[in-house]
Amino acid sequence: TNAYIAAVEAARPLNAFITETPDIALEQAKASDARYAKGEARPLDGMPMGIKDLFCTKGVLTTAASHILDGFKPTYESTITENLFRDGTVMLGKLNLDEFAMGSANITSYYGPVLNPWTAKDPAGAERKLVPGGSSGGSAASVSGRFAIAATGTDTGGSIRQPASFTGIVGCKPTYGRCSRWGTIAFASSLDQAGPMTRTVRDAALMLQSMAGFDPKDSTSVDMKMPDLLASLTGDIRGLRVGIPREYRVDGMPAEIERVWQQGIDWLKEAGATPVEVSLPHTKYALATYYVVAPAECSSNLARYDGVRFGLRVEGKDLAEMYENTRGEGFGKEVRRRILIGTYVLSAGYYDAYYLKAQKVRARIAEDFAKAFEQCDILLTPTAPSTAFAIGEKQDDPIAMYLNDVFTVPASLAGLPGISVPAGLASDGLPLGLQLIGRPFDEETLLRVAEVME
Numbered sequence: 001t002n003a004y005i006a007a008v009e010a011a012r013p014l015n016a017f018i019t020e021t022p023d024i025a026l027e028q029a030k031a032s033d034a035r036y037a038k039g040e041a042r043p044l045d046g047m048p049m050g051i052k053d054l055f056c057t058k059g060v061l062t063t064a065a066s067h068i069l070d071g072f073k074p075t076y077e078s079t080i081t082e083n084l085f086r087d088g089t090v091m092l093g094k095l096n097l098d099e100f101a102m103g104s105a106n107i108t109s110y111y112g113p114v115l116n117p118w119t120a121k122d123p124a125g126a127e128r129k130l131v132p133g134g135s136s137g138g139s140a141a142s143v144s145g146r147f148a149i150a151a152t153g154t155d156t157g158g159s160i161r162q163p164a165s166f167t168g169i170v171g172c173k174p175t176y177g178r179c180s181r182w183g184t185i186a187f188a189s190s191l192d193q194a195g196p197m198t199r200t201v202r203d204a205a206l207m208l209q210s211m212a213g214f215d216p217k218d219s220t221s222v223d224m225k226m227p228d229l230l231a232s233l234t235g236d237i238r239g240l241r242v243g244i245p246r247e248y249r250v251d252g253m254p255a256e257i258e259r260v261w262q263q264g265i266d267w268l269k270e271a272g273a274t275p276v277e278v279s280l281p282h283t284k285y286a287l288a289t290y291y292v293v294a295p296a297e298c299s300s301n302l303a304r305y306d307g308v309r310f311g312l313r314v315e316g317k318d319l320a321e322m323y324e325n326t327r328g329e330g331f332g333k334e335v336r337r338r339i340l341i342g343t344y345v346l347s348a349g350y351y352d353a354y355y356l357k358a359q360k361v362r363a364r365i366a367e368d369f370a371k372a373f374e375q376c377d378i379l380l381t382p383t384a385p386s387t388a389f390a391i392g393e394k395q396d397d398p399i400a401m402y403l404n405d406v407f408t409v410p411a412s413l414a415g416l417p418g419i420s421v422p423a424g425l426a427s428d429g430l431p432l433g434l435q436l437i438g439r440p441f442d443e444e445t446l447l448r449v450a451e452v453m454e
């Protein structure tokens, strides 16, 4: 723990942590030592991890990387952190993210951008600083940069899987309902899922085992027995049918991504699996559907930040002006854009044309997957359409930014488990990930195949 605390300090230029908690870490490490000495060690005892600053931690500043939560110290613990602490996790601190987890590059944080530990050279030979992906950018940077053993992430439309791909680590989004959302600051409640970001698939299995499980405090938490995830890592995928969705060969996809995808197919074939081409015909509507559903839910969830109950208050001459001042100053540009889009698509007169339509398409997308899983056991796709890009790139073009999510949002809309596994380096010397998508609640197959690919 001491070594990790020092590593966290040394990595400050990457801006991965919003709050460092070395005192809590040392206290938790001592408790781990004591249990260990008594022969009562728990599965995660002494593991120094980072916690995305979207999880409420009792008595510890929790910001969602937003100005509006200034000074907010929750009086309760999120179920995810409670589960991790129960099993011995040591918390190094709270990790930076896109404001309220809205973004794909960790550049919308009130606390400034996070840098990817990986860098690239531009044609002139100068070093380019890269984004770590987002929204779990601090989590990805801390694990990739080796100043946390693992980190928690959340994934609404790709925020665990895409940064994992950009930083060369493993990131797993479990099935919707596996991990409790209680005490996790809400972005889009029908999509939000917590998951592990780790160096290896085995670590992801170990960590998810602790994070997941039924929680009566979350009405969408699923009351199902958790399988033994470590036991599922048998290394044997013989006879498994791996679906390759035709529609993921999107126009303009770099040849590089295509090559890595093919390589992934070959690896699984060599291990005894059979690739089968499948069709997910509504894939092309997924991004548009997501960017109606997610902002709609966010506009509703973020209504609670009114200057009265949490964090920042900017006074005004009356209550209405205080609301306006607080929300105008407290939310960043991207969050305000999403609230406006969400309010628009939910408003009377537009609801049927946008929100209701999006919900119907969402059902079609889920049906596509259910049909595909009649022909295969798991799907293999790229995680993201590019490697990490430079800080500043795509910054003023929200549509270009949203396109990052083209491969991750379909599984989110269908609530399916997904994982991004490192698949080598692209010609620019940067890591690329491949995504596996599993049947609902079949994290066992997901992790088993992921481990074979690693």
Ligand code: GLN
Binding pocket: 101, 102, 103, 104, 134, 135, 154, 155, 156, 157, 158, 159, 160, 187, 294, 405
């Ligand atoms: N990039 C997507 C968005 O901006 C996904 C974010 C997430 O998964 N939290 O909404």
